[in-house]
Amino acid sequence: MRSVKAFAPATVANVSCGFDILGFAIDAMGDTVELVLKDEPGLVVVSIDGDGGKLPLEAEKNTCAVAIQAMLDELDSKVGMNIYLTKGLPLGSGMGSSAASAVAALAAANRLLGDPFEKKDLLPFAIAAEKVACGAGHADNVAPSLLGGFVLVRDYHPLDVIKLPVPQGLYCTLLHPHYELKTADSRSVLRDQIPMKHATIQSGNVAGLIAGLYESDFELISRSLRDVIAEPYRAVLLPGFYEVREALKSAGALGMGISGSGPTLFALSRGKETAEAVGEAGKKxxxxxxxxxDVYFSEINTQGAYIVEEK
Ligand SMILES: Nc1ncnc2c1ncn2[C@@H]1O[C@H](COP(=O)(O)OP(=O)(O)OP(=O)(O)O)[C@@H](O)[C@H]1O
Ligand SMILES: N[C@@H](CCO)C(=O)O
Incomplete structure (x- = not known):
């Protein structure tokens, strides 16, 4: 039977000031999904490796199957597939675990069906899967996982996604403390209303970060990595957040923040040596x-999801 295997990278969503609208992909790790065509209709999650038995095999709860089903519905197709998922990143870590599964599944399914969709057009199906896993259909993990690099989600209705440039020499350090924080829980502490002065500060920083990426202006990137909307509320869920922030900055990080909804923290640095020193300081x-x-270093992944093998 025909089969396709695809990989999708882990991601850092929000990038401090870009709550729900910015994200980037990292090289360090990701999920792999193999799909095998079946003779009869239906999606079956046959096996999941690397999750410690924690993830659901039920098709309606697994992001791989939910994403593929959304795609099949759009195509009005009844094609059946067996799904084999290998988790390459920790669950509930803030590194876009559910997104990587959905995106790898979509990349493989698209190829298996003869590439009916452009890569970018797979996004709505991945967002549908995020809704099931996290309770919110945010695209700031799935978009960079699919497309690679830094991605801006300018609008959701209709979806308007822009790939941003990646300055040469920009490195990411990730510090993953050994506990799980569910995205839904981390969203529940956020406020519905924000003061006008915070909206102004946040807009300035998002604009500054984007300008910094276009200009490869590391100082501007550094000044802009500041979040006044989500971080102050989420920091209370993250023991030692402010102490670690000081340590990372003293070690030379351009800036830092919560990776996605946490508990992983990310820092951006200019150059690999600084990124490593930042990792050491954070670990201490x-x-x-x-x-x-666990400490990970990574350049920004510019490729996004890709096909590993097809038979
Ligand atoms: N393939 C999957 N199918 C269903 N649920 C999944 C799958 N992979 C991960 N999850 C679950 O999705 C939930 C949402 O979190 P996820 O793990 O994506 O968040 P995260 O890794 O913390 O990243 P982020 O905060 O950046 O979204 C977690 O409870 C996780 O166990
Ligand atoms: N933007 C989302 C990312 C979660 O991965 C949040 O911060 O809740």
């Missing part, structure tokens, strides 16, 4: 407050 500070962390 986390250890002082009694938390173990």
């Amino acid at each position: 500070m986390f250890s002082k407050i009694g938390l173990e962390v």
Whole structure:
């Protein structure tokens, strides 16, 4: 039977000031999905590796199957597929785990069906899957996982997604403390209303960050990595957040923030050496407050999802 295997990278959503509208992909890790065509209709999640048995095999709850089903519905197709998922990133970590599964599944399904969609047109199906996993159909993980690089989600209705430039020499450090924080829980602490002065500060920083990416202006990127909308409320869920922030900045990070909805923290640095020093400093500070962390370094992944193998 014909089969296709695809990979989709982990992602850092929000990038501090871009709550629900900015994200970038990282090279360090991601999910792999293999799809095998079936003779009869229906999507079956046959196996999931690397999740410690935590993820649902039911098609209506697994983001791989939910995303593919949305695509099949759009095509009015009854094609059946067996799904084999390999998780390459921790769950509930803030690195876009559910998004990577959905995007890898869509990339594989699209190829299996003869590429009926352009890559960008797969996004609505991935968003439908995020709604099931996180309770909100945000695109700031799925868009960079699919397209690679920094991505701006300018609008959701209709979807308007813009790929941004990646300055040479920009590195990401990720600090993943060993506990899980569900996206839905991390969204529940946010406010519905924000003061006008915060809206102004946040708009300035988003605009500054985007200008900094276009101009490869690291100082401007640094000044713009500041979030006054989500971070102050979410920081209370993250032990040691402010101490770690100081440590990362002292070690030379351009800026830092919560990766997606946490608990992973990200920092952006100019150059690999600084990114490594930032990782060391963060690890030390986390250890002082009694938390173990995994540290990852990565350039910004500019490729996004890709086909690994087809038979
Ligand atoms: N293939 C999957 N199918 C269904 N649920 C999944 C799948 N992969 C991950 N999840 C779950 O989705 C939920 C939402 O979180 P996810 O893991 O994407 O958030 P995250 O990795 O913390 O990233 P972020 O905060 O950047 O969204 C978690 O409870 C996780 O266990
Ligand atoms: N923008 C989303 C990303 C979650 O991955 C949030 O911050 O809730």
